[in-house]
Amino acid sequence: MLHDSVAKRRSLKALAAELSAIAFLVPFLVPFLVFYVWPVVKGGWMSLHVWGVAGKQRFVGLDNYAKILRDDNFYANLWHSFYFVLIFVPLVIVFGLVLALLVNRKMPMRALFRSVYFLPYVLSVSIVCFIWMRMLDSGSGLVNSILAAFGLPGANWLTDPDWAWWSIAITTVWWTVGFVMVLFLAGLQEIPVEFYEAANIDGANSYQRFRHITLPGLSGVMRVQIFYQVIASLKLFGQVHIMTQGGPGDTTNTFVRYIYLTGFKKDLFGLASAQSLLFCLIMLIITAAQYRFMNKRED
Amino acid sequence: MKPGKWLQTTMVLTLAAVMLLAGCGSNSNEEGSGGTTTSAAETAETNSGPVEITYWNLFGGGEGDFADQIVKNFNDSQSEIVVKALRLESNEYYAKLGTALASGKGPDVAIAHVDKIAPFVKANQLAALDEPAAKAGFDYADVTDSNAQSVVYDGKHYAVPIDTHFHMLYYNKDLLDKAGLLTADGLPNLGDVSPEGFKNFLTELKNKLPDIEPFAVNVPYFHEPFYNLYYEAGGDLLNADNTQAAINNDKALQVLNFYLDLFDSKLSDVNDKTPWQTFHDGKAALWFGGVWEAGWHFGEQNLNVGAMPLPPIFGSEQHWGSSHTLVVPAYVDPAKQEAALKFAKYYILEGGKIWGQAGHVPAGKAVVSSDEYKNLPYRKYFIEAQKTVKFAPKTDKYNAIDTSIQEVLQNIVFKKVTPQEGLGIMEKEINDILAN
Numbered sequence: 184m185l186h187d188s189v190a191k192r193r194s195l196k197a198l199a200a201e202l203s204a205i206a207f208l209v210p211f212l213v214p215f216l217v218f219y220v221w222p223v224v225k226g227g228w229m230s231l232h233v234w235g236v237a238g239k240q241r242f243v244g245l246d247n248y249a250k251i252l253r254d255d256n257f258y259a260n261l262w263h264s265f266y267f268v269l270i271f272v273p274l275v276i277v278f279g280l281v282l283a284l285l286v287n288r289k290m291p292m293r294a295l296f297r298s299v300y301f302l303p304y305v306l307s308v309s310i311v312c313f314i315w316m317r318m319l320d321s322g323s324g325l326v327n328s329i330l331a332a333f334g335l336p337g338a339n340w341l342t343d344p345d346w347a348w349w350s351i352a353i354t355t356v357w358w359t360v361g362f363v364m365v366l367f368l369a370g371l372q373e374i375p376v377e378f379y380e381a382a383n384i385d386g387a388n389s390y391q392r393f394r395h396i397t398l399p400g401l402s403g404v405m406r407v408q409i410f411y412q413v414i415a416s417l418k419l420f421g422q423v424h425i426m427t428q429g430g431p432g433d434t435t436n437t438f439v440r441y442i443y444l445t446g447f448k449k450d451l452f453g454l455a456s457a458q459s460l461l462f463c464l465i466m467l468i469i470t471a472a473q474y475r476f477m478n479k480r481e482d
Numbered sequence: 483m484k485p486g487k488w489l490q491t492t493m494v495l496t497l498a499a500v501m502l503l504a505g506c507g508s509n510s511n512e513e514g515s516g517g518t519t520t521s522a523a524e525t526a527e528t529n530s531g532p533v534e535i536t537y538w539n540l541f542g543g544g545e546g547d548f549a550d551q552i553v554k555n556f557n558d559s560q561s562e563i564v565v566k567a568l569r570l571e572s573n574e575y576y577a578k579l580g581t582a583l584a585s586g587k588g589p590d591v592a593i594a595h596v597d598k599i600a601p602f603v604k605a606n607q608l609a610a611l612d613e614p615a616a617k618a619g620f621d622y623a624d625v626t627d628s629n630a631q632s633v634v635y636d637g638k639h640y641a642v643p644i645d646t647h648f649h650m651l652y653y654n655k656d657l658l659d660k661a662g663l664l665t666a667d668g669l670p671n672l673g674d675v676s677p678e679g680f681k682n683f684l685t686e687l688k689n690k691l692p693d694i695e696p697f698a699v700n701v702p703y704f705h706e707p708f709y710n711l712y713y714e715a716g717g718d719l720l721n722a723d724n725t726q727a728a729i730n731n732d733k734a735l736q737v738l739n740f741y742l743d744l745f746d747s748k749l750s751d752v753n754d755k756t757p758w759q760t761f762h763d764g765k766a767a768l769w770f771g772g773v774w775e776a777g778w779h780f781g782e783q784n785l786n787v788g789a790m791p792l793p794p795i796f797g798s799e800q801h802w803g804s805s806h807t808l809v810v811p812a813y814v815d816p817a818k819q820e821a822a823l824k825f826a827k828y829y830i831l832e833g834g835k836i837w838g839q840a841g842h843v844p845a846g847k848a849v850v851s852s853d854e855y856k857n858l859p860y861r862k863y864f865i866e867a868q869k870t871v872k873f874a875p876k877t878d879k880y881n882a883i884d885t886s887i888q889e890v891l892q893n894i895v896f897k898k899v900t901p902q903e904g905l906g907i908m909e910k911e912i913n914d915i916l917a918n
Contacts, residue, residue: 233918235878236580237605321753322760339753342701344896428702432898433889444889447577449882449915450601 223463226456234453247457257458259433260441261465267437268416271352275412276405278356279363284397286364287371297368301361308358308421315354316341316426341427344434351422351435359415363408370404371397406477413473417466438462533821534564535590538582540575544778548840552833556825559832563821565591576881583607586813591822596632596643596805597874597884603635604878609810609819610638618823624830629845632873633807641807642826644834645842648803648871649710649770650789650863652779657767661690668788670768675793677740684749687767698757698766699741699750704895705888706802707770711737713872715796719887720912724877727912729887730905737796738894738901745895752895773864776841780859789860791867803871806842843868879915886911 230247233240251257286297303311318325319340327337340350378396387395398405420439423429429436442462446455541549546569553567568589570578576598582588583602594602602608615622622630622639629643651670658664663671663686672683684696700707715733720726745752754760761769762778764785770792771779779787792801808826810819829837834844838855843864849855856862874880887908894904 235605236584236601237607238584316755320755322765341755342753342896344898428892429889430892431896432893434896434898444885447574448885450580451882 223460226459229453230457230460232453234451234456236450240453243453247454248461250454251458251461256433256436256441260436260438263434263436264417264419264438266348267352267419268413270348271355271416272409272412274352275356275360275363276408278360279408280367280401282360282364283367283371284393287368297364300364303358304361306358309425311354311358312422312425315350315357319350342431344431347427347431347435351419351426354426355416355419355422363412366404366408367401370401374400410470410473410477414466414470417469532562532564533817534566535818535821535825536588537565537567537825538575538579538589538592539567539569540572540593541569542572545774545840545842548777548836552829552836555836556828556833559828563824565825583811586811588811590814590818591808591810591825593806594641594809596641596807597880599633599641599807599809600635600876600880601878602809603640607812608640609812609814610640611642611810611819611823612639614810614816614819614823615639615642615826617820618827620823620827620830624847625845626847626850626868628871629805632805635876641809642823642830643805643807643845644826644829645837645845646803646805646868646871647773647842648801648867649706649772649792650776650860650867651792652761652769652771652775652787652789654761654764654767655786655788657691657694657764658687661687661767663687663690669790670788672793675795677736677795680793680795681740681744681747681749684744684768685747688749691767695751695754695760695766696749697744697768698754698761699744699752700757700770701752701895702755702757703888704741704891705884707741708737708891709802710770710792711740711796713800713802714792714794714798716798716800718875719883720875720877720916724875725916727909727916729912730909733796734905735901738904740796741895742897742901773841773843773867776860776864777839790863791870799870800872801867801870803868803873805845805873877916879918882915883912886915 229239231244232242233247282300286293286300290296319327321327321337321339321342324337324340326340330337338346340346374396378400379392382392382396418439419437420443423435423437424440424443427435429440438458439462442455442458445451445458537553539549549569550567553565557564576594579588579592579594580602582592583605584607599608612622620642625643626646629646630639633639633641633643653670655664655668658670663683665671670683673679674682687694687696712734715737717731717733717737718728721728741750744750751757751760757766757769758771758775760766761771762782762785771789776789779785779789791799808822808829810822814822830844830846831848834846834849835852835854838844838849838858838861841864843861844850844855850865856865874884877883890899890904890908890911893899894901899907
């Protein structure tokens with residue numbers, strides 16, 4: 184009898200604990216379900232239909248997906264998104280690391296430098312883009328003016344297919360490198376000073392200290408940063424939409440802009456939903472692959 | 483500051499920034515703003531005060547001031563209706579209006595371009611206006627016939643057109659004068675009006691004024707200059723019953739080759755991302771600009787500009803045109819529909835006088851024929867040019883078709899495909915859209 188009631192009390196207690204855990208999760212779960220899970224489910228449903236301004240028109244099964252896979256633009260724009268990852272991620276990681284190393288040194292006005300490098304990150308994408316559009320203007324832009332002052336030929340930064348991607352990449356580096364720097368800085372401060380002292384005693388030069396202490400010490404942060412930057416740059420939209428409108432031609436038309444055009448400019452919401460889900464799937468595969476790859480290296 | 487503390491501060495700052503940005507994002511993506519104004523309007527009505535109607539529009543920049551003035555004047559002119567104007571960002575306007583119409587929550591009256599209303603009409607999301615118009619004492623006979631006709635579907639009016647807008651040939655008189663290419667009447671001395679003649683004119687300009695761009699072309703929105711000359715050549719986007727693409731033909735090819743030739747001969751700058759500004763700054767001699775730029779160019783002290791209808795370079799005087807209209811969503815109750823139509827009536831009869839100053843040709847017959855309007859600079863040419871505009875084909879697929887054409891045109895201009903290939907792609911894409 185006694186034993187029974189204790190067990191009962193215990194299970195009640197466990198239930199209460201469960202319930203309170205759920206109660207604590209509700210503030211997260213409700214918005215997550217309403218604003219994330221439900222739109223995805225609805226998007227999946229829409230992707231099986233012809234869906235226009237007026238809503239559902241007719242059921243077409245997997246036709247939308249078949250149509251996308253037959254569309255040359257799908258492959259072209261997907262490649263553009265990956266191309267940006269290839270040129271941007273190494274750039275922002277290297278610059279972020281260099282900046283972090285610089286502002287980690289003891290120097291006057293260190294806090295000022297740190298803040299200045301970080302500042303662009305707080306701007307919104309449209310402001311950043313307009314600043315750089317002005318600077319990269321082929322006629323009277325600052326960049327071409329400076330080049331001209333040195334007797335160098337300018338370029339059509341935003342309308343020349345050879346330069347457009349680099350212009351977008353440089354703009355994005357300027358905008359986001361501060362965030363990368365801050366994370367590296369945090370990583371640098373985790374590395375025990377004793378390691379460097381010991382290396383000094385052993386007579387290691389600065390390159391050797393960097394190669395054998397700093398870099399390995401940052402490997403954890405580095406992995407997170409690459410992971411995050413790959414995902415963020417695959418989702419590139421604002422910069423190309425504002426600065427080049429996907430141009431010249433469709434040179435900088437990324438996958439997300441392709442979805443945007445299909446949905447919001449052409450009113451083909453069913454097709455756009457299918458594109459979004461395919462893109463989501465591709466991102467999941469990449470994320471999983473990255474995750475596997477990184478965990479393996481850690482072992 | 484200690485390093486640790488500094489890091490903490492930065493992290494807090496980052497977090498604040500991220501939250502701020504997220505806030506902005508959701509603000510501009512959600513329908514929140516529209517929803518709240520509507521509920522505000524509803525509470526006002528139950529108080530049996532004046533009828534409050536919410537009015538969405540997309541007028542920014544120079545024309546926005548004129549649009550605001552009209553709303554203010556209307557509100558001041560009577561006491562039974564209060565119009566609450568909400569200006570939305572023009573790029574996202576139709577995404578928002580579409581969502582509002584589909585969800586049944588949003589404006590009581592809204593601006594829509596004439597070429598955008600077909601899908602909404604087809605979806606039964608817009609109110610037919612003949613009945614509320616009669617109640618509000620508004621007569622479609624007061625509207626220019628071509629405008630009134632443009633909003634008729636199945637014999638019923640679904641909008642109140644407030645204007646027609648299109649492009650004019652703007653020319654910099656000082657530059658043309660310097661090059662000796664201005665006639666005694668102050669018009670460009672175009673000579674032979676043909677593709678070759680026009681190119682010769684530009685070449686002469688270039689020779690006389692080597693630092694000036696002879697003809698600024700709207701490359702970022704290249705479909706506009708393309709439509710203008712393609713319509714001049716007698717071309718159509720679709721066949722007569724809007725079931726097939728009609729764009730892959732010699733006329734389109736000639737127009738495209740004409741523009742590409744101008745770019746190649748440096749008579750126009752393909753790399754200019756703000757050609758309207760180039761012209762406004764006096765760095766280009768000619769420009770096909772919208773009538774809505776009239777107030778801006780004519781108002782600039784340092785700029786001596788004239789405007790004339792687009793010369794019939796490719797034969798006819800047909801050219802691209804569109805029109806702003808006022809629409810009333812189907813979910814709006816009859817009382818507010820009537821109020822909305824009273825506002826529309828005011829826009830046609832009175833507001834047009836102010837609207838005409840912005841540059842658009844007002845749709846009200848009385849306003850356009852008034853001396854007040856005709857005395858505005860170059861408006862007699864505007865009225866002339868308005869007679870030969872060609873509106874977009876009346877199909878609910880127009881958005882998709884127009885977007886496809888825009889994308890392919892960019893690839894043609896920047897030589898990722900040849901004009902021939904590009905027209906083939908357009909034809910295929912348009913036929914795919916129409917078959918769906």
